[in-house]
Each structure stands twice: as C-alpha cells, then as structure tokens.
Amino acid sequence: MEFNLQPLGDNSVIIELGEDISRDIQQKVKKVSSFLEQQSFDWMVEYVPGFTTVAVFYDPCKIEAKTLPYDEVCEELSAHLEKLAVEEGAEPRIVEIPVCYGGEFGPDLEEVAERNDLTPEEVIDIHSNGEYIVYMIGFAPGFPYIGGMDERIAAPRRKNPRLKIPAGSVGIAGKQTGVYPIETPGGWQLIGKTPRKLFLPEGETPSLLQAGDQIKFVPISVEEFQSWEEKEND
Template identity: 55%
Template sequence: MNAHFYPLGDQAVTIEFGDSINEESHQNIRKLAAFFDENPPGWLIEYIPAFASLTLFYNPLFIRKQQKHTLPYEWVVGEIKALLPTLTHKRANSSRTIEIPVCYGQKYGPDLAHVAERNDLSEEEVIHLHTNGDYLVYMIGFAPGFPYLGGMDKRIQAPRKPDPRLRIPAGSVGIAGEQTGVYPLETPGGWQLIGQTPLRLFRPEDASPSLLKAGDRIRFVEISEREFLRLKEES
C-alpha cells in the first residue's frame, strides 16, 4: 500500500492513499479501519475514514508513558508503516448493501421536475436512473450520519440552488452537482430535493448511531406516499 503521512494538528495523523477518489484507495482505507476495529490499540482514540485518507486520533500521553524517546507522532507513523505491508494481501470485508426507500417527487421532492427539465428527461426517467445506480458510501461527514456517495449517473446531475433553503426536512434525498445524498437532520441547504426517505439515518440512542457507514453499498428503492407514511410511522 502506497501511503503518505501528515500530522493533523498535534493529536492526529492523516494517512493518505493517493490523491484521487477511487475504489483502490477506498479498499485500503477499509482494510486499515477493519484492522483497528478488530484490534483496537490502547493509544488510538478514534478514526475518521474519508475519500482517500484515514485519520487516526491518538493519545500522546498514553504513548509517552509506553516509551520516552520517540515523539508520539513519529511513534504512531512507525506503527502504521510496520502494519501496512501485513494488510496488503488481506481482503476487505464484503460490503453490506442497504436499501433506502424513497418517495420521489410531489411535496417530498419539490425539485424533481426541475432536475428532469434541465436534463431533458421525464420525472420517471430521473427516478429510474436514480434507483438504478449502485452507490458506495465513501465517508460519513458534514453532519451526523450524512453519507458522501459515489456512483450517481451523470445524466441526472444538477447544480445547487442559488438560494439555499432555510429548512430541509430530515430524510430528504437531494442532488448537488454530480453527487447525491440524504440529509439525516433538518438543516439549511442548497441541494436539489428529489424525494424523501422515511428511514432515520441518525439514531443517537443506538450503539452505532449512523445507519450507514463507510464501505456500505446503497440502493434507492421507490415507494408510494402510502408506503412512506406507513414506514415513517414505524421508524
């Protein structure tokens, strides 16, 4: 694994696997994260997977107590450099595929018509292309449980709204440029909204509070308004 290290402040190290968004870097990040999930070292506080990097937050005091001579940062980098070659031939755990039910259009997706119009498509075609995509969760960030997804069909892209909405309901499914995503919390935002899911993406009471995690595969599934209301009731 080709990796580049840099300090993120004085309590974290970012390990970069290349400088572009691609599946190979993503697989390396997953292998390393999976290793830490299975063997959490005492010096590791937590990690954040991103598009092309994994950031480790470590405890410098813990490391200093183990050994006095090496700077905590250098010591962590040494550990990771020794670890990476042992992971090269490991296979990443297989991905989970999670279905996200979406009620498209109407009041749930007020911008569906706009997205269709600017791409010379019918609303049904936009829904078809959106539900046919095979999406990969590269990272969770921006807000709790918010997935950064790769894999949207470019034929349904649409730029952000010039005047962001002050309130976007939780569960809204939107498009911004070549990206699609789901808002876990009610927030302001400029995405073009094409639908809404009744699923709760952020569940603070759960041990794993984000429904999705980096490495998951996603399929959007169209549901009726009736189904939406029923699932919303249940969740």
C-alpha cells in the first residue's frame, strides 16, 4: 500500500493515503484502521480516521528510541503498512436506518422538494434509494460523514440555523446528507427523523456507525417510529 507519513504535532503522526474522496481511498483508510485496531502497539494512544488519512496518536515516553520517538514510530508503522493491501471484493457492513420522513420530524421536506421541482414523495423515494457510504465519524459523537447522495435532492443550508435540532434528525446540507446523533444547533434542512440511537455512550462501541459502513435509509410510518423508539429505550 502506498502512503506518506507526516507529524501532526509532537505526539502524533498522520498517515496520508490519497488526495480525494473516493471508494478506493476509503477502503485503504478502512484497511489501515482495522490493522491498527488489531495491532495494539504499546506506544499507541489511539487512531483517528479522516477522509483520506489516519492519524495515530502516541505516547513519546513509551518508545525506546536511540533517536526521536517519531522516527521509531514511523519505522514501525512503515514496516507494517508496506505489507498491507486492500482485499478485492470486501463487502461493507450494511446498516439500516429507519426514517419517518416529513411532518413534525421533517419540517423542511416540502422546501427541499419545491427547490428541486419534486414532490415530497419523490424526495423520500430518491433519499431512501441511495447507496450511501460512511466516510468518517466526526463533528459530533457518532456523526457520520456520508457520501453518495443524489444531487437531485440537494439543498443549501438554512439561512437561520436552528438553535436546537433534536437527536435523530435526518437532514440535507448542500450535496450531503447526515443524521444528528445528539441535540445540537445546526443549519441543515431537516427531512425526517430516525428512532435509532447513533450515539451509545454506555455501549461497547459508542457509535452505531463506523467508517466504511454502507447505510440504507428505510421509510417508516409514525406508528412504526413510535414502536421502534420504545424498543430502543428498553
């Protein structure tokens, strides 16, 4: 695997794996991430994937080096990374996210439809039939940066951001779609809401989604939303 190493401060190194957002580079990011997950170096504190990079944070005091700890970290990482290769035909994990579109859950659905000369039903149809990939988790706990939204339903951010967007809201900002894991202020156009929890602070992994996952949005009714919600809260 081809890569570049660069410092991100005096306690971290960033592994560069490409230049632009693509499935190929995403798979390399995922490969490196799962390697770091399994290979627990003594000196590693944690790793953080980005769109085209993986940052590795380390404890410089835990490295026995004749020279700089950074040089030793680079040497050890390189020896392993050179041998890594993305397997052909590796299938992503598919995560279904049920969404109740429109109504009080999606107050901006009609505006998104009007902007694009579509009916609200057509927006739902296009949104729930897309093939989405989670490129990375960031911005907020469990918040997925999702690629793959159909540009026919793109819509600019709201001029007046809302002070409170409820957790679970599904929105559109420009050519991106996303789901809010926790209540937060924000300017996204809200088209629906999921009853599934994306941020699970008590769980073994605190995020429902992980980089590399494939997402499927499944339209549900208000009644289905309510029974899902009860199940999630059990």
